[in-house]
Amino acid sequence: MSQYKLTYFNAKGRGEPARYMFHLAGVDFEDFRIELQDWEEWKPKMQAINPMGKLPILEIDGEIRVFQSNAINRYLARIFGGF
Numbered sequence: 001m002s003q004y005k006l007t008y009f010n011a012k013g014r015g016e017p018a019r020y021m022f023h024l025a026g027v028d029f030e031d032f033r034i035e036l037q038d039w040e041e042w043k044p045k046m047q048a049i050n051p052m053g054k055l056p057i058l059e060i061d062g063e064i065r066v067f068q069s070n071a072i073n074r075y076l077a078r079i080f081g082g083f
Contacts, residue, residue, distance in 0.1 A: 004029035006072075008056040009036055014069035015056040018076055025080040 008015030010033035022029045047053035058066040
């Protein structure tokens with residue numbers, strides 16, 4: 001089974017639907033949350049991974065696979081059976 005890591009801020013927002021889908025599907029994932037006050041430190045690292053430098057980011061088996069919340073949500077809905 002794949003290992004998932006969702007990176008987003010420690011807040012409700014664009015990452016929340018993906019978190020809900022993981023929980024509803026009963027799939028374990030690493031919920032990596034970045035504090036808002038730490039974003040300036042993290043932003044250059046995210047820009048190296050994602051040219052847009054934005055969150056959320058979904059990693060699958062240690063590789064960055066999906067950027068942007070709508071793309072992540074569509075991907076998860078498809079693999080979890082079409083929520």
